[in-house]
Amino acid sequence: MELHGLSVTEAAAKLRSGETTSVALTEAMLKRIEAHNPALNAFLTVTADLALELAKQADARIKAGTASPLTGVPIAIKDVICIKGVQATAGSLILKGYRPPYNATVVEKLLAAGVVILGKTNTDEFAMGSSTENSAYGPTRNPWDTSRVPGGSSGGSAAAVAARLAFGALGTDTGGSVRQPASLCGVVGLKPSYGRVSRYGLIAFASSLDQIGVIARTADDAALLLEAIAGHDPNDGTSMPTPVPNYRSELSGDLKGLRIGLPKEYFISGVQTEVSDAVRAAVKVLESLGAAVREVSLPNTDLALSTYYIIAPAEASANLARFDGVRYGPRADADSMWDEYRKTRGAGFGPEVKRRIMLGTYALSTGYYDAYYLQAQKVRTLIKGDFDTAFKDVDVIACPTSPHTAFKIGEKVNDPLAMYLEDVFTLPGSLAGIAGVSVNCGFDGNGLPIGLQLLSPAFTEERLLRVAHQYQQATEWHKRSPKI
């Protein structure tokens, strides 16, 4: 097998045995990026020099016997996560040229593990979107069909992993932005529980929802990456002190006695038939592996979209107030400070970000706060309660990740509500702060990947990873790769 076809764990094993070197893996990936990124636009910045330097260090570490399981493996980082000295745009013109003076905690952890960073991946502007079309630097294209979107907002990361331009990647998930692009690109996308991974050095979108997650081709790889980045961080007051399990050692447990719930509200008309059929077939596989399946109800599901599109924009409007042309980014010429703010922000933000700032500002403004923001926070309690109740009867919830497979570029870009509906199955789990993973469970008639979403209670990522891993051991979908 060619080097780029290896999984993270296979690449790590070959590094350990001396069959290959980190420099060889890195050069192979940089070559692929050079060949295929012009067509896909998965990477916004390629850090070739940094990558080769890190690869040399990794090879020395492997030789010295001080390597960690990820040492020498090249991966990609979504462009909303800060790497010291490397441009971080968040997909926005308002941060063009910004070079962070520090590393995000997840980057520090990956560097300490000896990971090689290939570059920064494309994203919807400030992670706001479901198609990566909202990037100021052009859309990313889906490697399975370049006329289609890769999903979003971590579309660059998902496309890079699917196209074998990186062995794994970091993304972020606020309302589905790791799981949905993983689904549309046919890879594994894990959104950890809120508080599992430090957000320090992540450019904030909606602070009560944002969580850094991992994208890889196998659950085994995702386990390895999650273990490297999870854990408490004194620099993030919302990171939990809960100990980090050895996720890989939990993968082998069987599924006997595992209780899986199918939420009836997620198997409804409006979902592409091939999607619900593939998800039901995947659940049959899990049943054959020993799981017991029953129907559950999450009665407030239909309120999640409204709740999310009040809470997330409200938090975004506050977080994005910092972009004023004073400390970073381009500044518009103006005679007074307020005028400078208006013009800088008017020129620097794209349409979707402006829309959400407007929506959030409205929901928080005098006279509307109680009716919109406070009411949405109360309904959030109901949505979280649905999951608490369901998880008394089942261990894992299984459902589609996205109601449709990848749609055409431009198809939904002028209809915000239609675009928001693409996240209808990922938003509830985000509002509840629980763990979720999307794993490829088949393809539709156009050869486009379909995602199975698994959800489990907060801080039980090992359970999700075990189910996803056992599913991949019993099936072959994850072995397919797009022809690029």
Add this chain to the structure above:
Amino acid sequence: MPLTLEEVQHIAELAKLELTEEEQAQFREQLSAVLDYAAQLRAVDTSAIPPTATVLPLRTVLRDDVVKPSLRREDLLANAPEQEAGCFRVPAVLE
């Protein structure tokens, strides 16, 4: 209920966003559609439901009040469009 153009302009001013006339018209329509959809929330009886601001059990996490090294001033200023004497330079605040 659709937003008025005046409301759109008022929100844009609160958010300090300069919008073109086209953007104002477009946002008026699109935001009205989203708010119409979100009006479903008002029908939910939440009189006995507390709000969820965070899903975590943590409240007001404090660090020890000790002096630690911080980032260097020149590094923090390096991204600024304009700086002067170790400060961020901005246009006149008072007119």
